[in-house]
Amino acid sequence: MPLKPPVNEVDHCQGDKAAKIVIVEYGDYQCPHCGRAYPLVKKLQAELGEDLCFVFRNFPLAKIHPDAMMAAIATEAAALQGKYWEMHDILFENQENLDNDALARYAQRLEMDVEKFSSDIADQQFISKVESDFESGIRSGVNATPTFFINGEKYNNGWEGNRILDFIRANDLI
Amino acid sequence: MLKPGTAAPEFSLYATPDQQISLSEFKGKKVILAFYPADWSPVCGDQMALYNEMLKYFSKHNANLIGISVDGKWCHLAFSLERKLHFPLLADFEPKGAVARLYEVYDEKVGECKRALYVLDEEGIIRWNYLSPVGLNPGADGILEALEQMDDVKTNQTV
Numbered sequence: 248m249p250l251k252p253p254v255n256e257v258d259h260c261q262g263d264k265a266a267k268i269v270i271v272e273y274g275d276y277q278c279p280h281c282g283r284a285y286p287l288v289k290k291l292q293a294e295l296g297e298d299l300c301f302v303f304r305n306f307p308l309a310k311i312h313p314d315a316m317m318a319a320i321a322t323e324a325a326a327l328q329g330k331y332w333e334m335h336d337i338l339f340e341n342q343e344n345l346d347n348d349a350l351a352r353y354a355q356r357l358e359m360d361v362e363k364f365s366s367d368i369a370d371q372q373f374i375s376k377v378e379s380d381f382e383s384g385i386r387s388g389v390n391a392t393p394t395f396f397i398n399g400e401k402y403n404n405g406w407e408g409n410r411i412l413d414f415i416r417a418n419d420l421i
Numbered sequence: 422m423l424k425p426g427t428a429a430p431e432f433s434l435y436a437t438p439d440q441q442i443s444l445s446e447f448k449g450k451k452v453i454l455a456f457y458p459a460d461w462s463p464v465c466g467d468q469m470a471l472y473n474e475m476l477k478y479f480s481k482h483n484a485n486l487i488g489i490s491v492d493g494k495w496c497h498l499a500f501s502l503e504r505k506l507h508f509p510l511l512a513d514f515e516p517k518g519a520v521a522r523l524y525e526v527y528d529e530k531v532g533e534c535k536r537a538l539y540v541l542d543e544e545g546i547i548r549w550n551y552l553s554p555v556g557l558n559p560g561a562d563g564i565l566e567a568l569e570q571m572d573d574v575k576t577n578q579t580v
Contacts, residue, residue: 310505390560391467
């Protein structure tokens with residue numbers, strides 16, 4: 248199933264969009280499975296280097312994960328201060344603590360303007376950004392988190408251990 | 422499964438320990454019937470959690486979601502509370518699987534509903550169906566596309 252819409256200018260990317268491998272993750276900052284996938288993605292990035300562009304889209308299951316929506320919004324607010332990926336990392340490394348006080352502490356730790364951050368996360372525009380990520384996930388057939396897309400196609404072969412890397416190598420994607 | 426164009430068979434089942442819901446109560450609204458094997462099992466949990474987030478998208482299309490399994494009403498109540506579900510779960514419990522049989526989605530071997538979806542229009546006519554492999558969460562993209570198509574057809578008719 249194809250990714251709808253394809254990776255575009257509103258996405259947050261680590262790496263060059265023209266890289267040989269573009270991986271999109273739909274994830275939820277409060278989801279324990281996404282927490283387990285986080286170091287595996289880091290490992291994949293270390294292995295593939297410049298051949299990989301990594302994109303993260305939000306898919307918060309807000310009713311079972313009450314802090315997931317706010318956490319996603321916090322990363323968008325951090326992006327305004329050029330700290331999107333720093334916030335992304337700190338949230339996955341501190342999944343057990345994602346309430347509003349914790350978010351402000353992380354902003355402080357990242358040497359952000361905390362006052363601006365706190366007023367930004369109350370801004371409605373970020374809710375619609377996160378919701379449009381979620382909707383794109385639904386359209387693309389995301390049914391759980393994390394769900395990965397490799398070069399625009401939904402990847403269904405499991406992400407545990409080295410499975411993504413094995414898949415990339417087995418299919419001669421690099 | 423029952424084919425699109427068929428009138429959806431009427432039923433009444435318990436939605437809470439003391440309240441039954443009938444399909445006919447939803448006349449004038451689209452209805453999504455999600456038959457699933459069991460409360461608490463991992464895939465079902467994901468599927469229902471996903472649908473829980475989808476309710477506002479469904480309601481944009483004037484559609485109500487109903488989950489149906491053979492679990493009893495008290496089991497549904499506990500599952501629904503624990504997962505904070507905001508849509509009814511119906512107990513196809515006695516006679517067991519009768520409604521699933523009516524909709525041709527009962528698995529006789531395991532004694533559970535298959536993982537199957539129906540979308541009904543405002544008149545209670547089946548417009549879309551989908552049988553998912555039992556271990557796979559079917560997601561919501563198919564439902565959403567079916568709802569959109571139904572609305573498109575209607576818009577074209579009014580024009």
